Amino acid sequence: MSIQGVCPVLSVPFHKNGEVDYASFESMAQWIISLGTKSVLFFGVASENIKLSDDERYELLERLLRTREGSGLQVIASVADHSADLAVRRAKDYESMGADYINILPPTFFNPTPAQINHHISSILASVKLPVIVQHLPQGGGVNDVGDLVTLSEKFDNLKMVKCEANPPADSIKRVHQLSNNRVETLIGWGGIHWANGAAAGAKGIQPGCSLTDLYLWAEQSLLENNLPEFENRLGKFLPVISEWINTIEELVAAEKFVLAQRGMIESDYCRAPTVVLTEKMKAQAFSLIELAQSTSTVGTK
Numbered sequence: 647m648s649i650q651g652v653c654p655v656l657s658v659p660f661h662k663n664g665e666v667d668y669a670s671f672e673s674m675a676q677w678i679i680s681l682g683t684k685s686v687l688f689f690g691v692a693s694e695n696i697k698l699s700d701d702e703r704y705e706l707l708e709r710l711l712r713t714r715e716g717s718g719l720q721v722i723a724s725v726a727d728h729s730a731d732l733a734v735r736r737a738k739d740y741e742s743m744g745a746d747y748i749n750i751l752p753p754t755f756f757n758p759t760p761a762q763i764n765h766h767i768s769s770i771l772a773s774v775k776l777p778v779i780v781q782h783l784p785q786g787g788g789v790n791d792v793g794d795l796v797t798l799s800e801k802f803d804n805l806k807m808v809k810c811e812a813n814p815p816a817d818s819i820k821r822v823h824q825l826s827n828n829r830v831e832t833l834i835g836w837g838g839i840h841w842a843n844g845a846a847a848g849a850k851g852i853q854p855g856c857s858l859t860d861l862y863l864w865a866e867q868s869l870l871e872n873n874l875p876e877f878e879n880r881l882g883k884f885l886p887v888i889s890e891w892i893n894t895i896e897e898l899v900a901a902e903k904f905v906l907a908q909r910g911m912i913e914s915d916y917c918r919a920p921t922v923v924l925t926e927k928m929k930a931q932a933f934s935l936i937e938l939a940q941s942t943s944t945v946g947t948k
Contacts, residue, residue, distance in 0.1 A: 654856035655690035857905035
């Protein structure tokens with residue numbers, strides 16, 4: 647089953663002392679499942695992945711897989727190690743633990759060459775049998791030409807999807823579909839702020855933060871009904887705020903945590919440093935989006 651629709655990136659809650667709040671994490675995951683969400687990405691940027699220890703990552707994934715039992719939720723486990731050796735080891739571990747997909751964030755540290763990136767991605771693809779998603783994030787370094795990923799899919803048939811995060815992504819989406827003859831599918835990242843254009847270009851789904859999953863599902867209802875004017879109308883009620891928040895990643899992460907805490911999904915909005923202090927404007931925006939989410943009727947409709 648392919649990944650489609652709204653696929654949120656899970657946050658990692660912390661106690662105010664900076665320790666992982668596993669109870670809040672499980673509660674948050676249960677809420678995501680209760681909305682009828684079909685899939686989640688874990689250990690994305692919004693998960694504060696680079697601020698987690700290996701022990702914490704494995705414990706969190708184990709708890710997520712246990713929490714989703716019986717729900718049908720598909721779990722995409724992301725591998726972001728800079729070393730190919732470590733990335734292969736982690737991908738194999740996640741496969742053996744029961745993840746449904748592997749997501750690869752290609753290395754960017756110190757500007758690796760295209761050949762080095764190719765080796766990294768190829769090593770992971772060869773090491774697992776699970777379907778794989780590769781992120782194309784040219785503004786973050788790494789793979790510049792999305793066509794290089796399509797070329798890899800000709801050798802590795804488990805490269806099933808490309809997460810197109812060029813800003814905007816429509817051209818990359820179209821190119822993936824054309825070069826692969828629609829063999830490789832696409833997702834949209836970057837908060838879903840280009841959802842309308844991305845969907846029109848053929849993307850199967852989006853991977854936003856998780857704090858407003860119900861709002862994204864609310865918008866998706868109109869898309870599924872092919873009511874494009876209403877789809878864009880609903881997006882217009884919240885994506886402009888997300889577009890502001892995503893100007894800096896730490897602001898987006900902090901805003902996501904603030905919304906989750908204010909909604910009672912997690913106990914604390916603590917973020918591990920380096921982080922930012924939200925402005926009063928951002929807090930006011932968060933409260934307005936929470937109010938909008940409460941006024942919609944998406945819960946249990948998916």
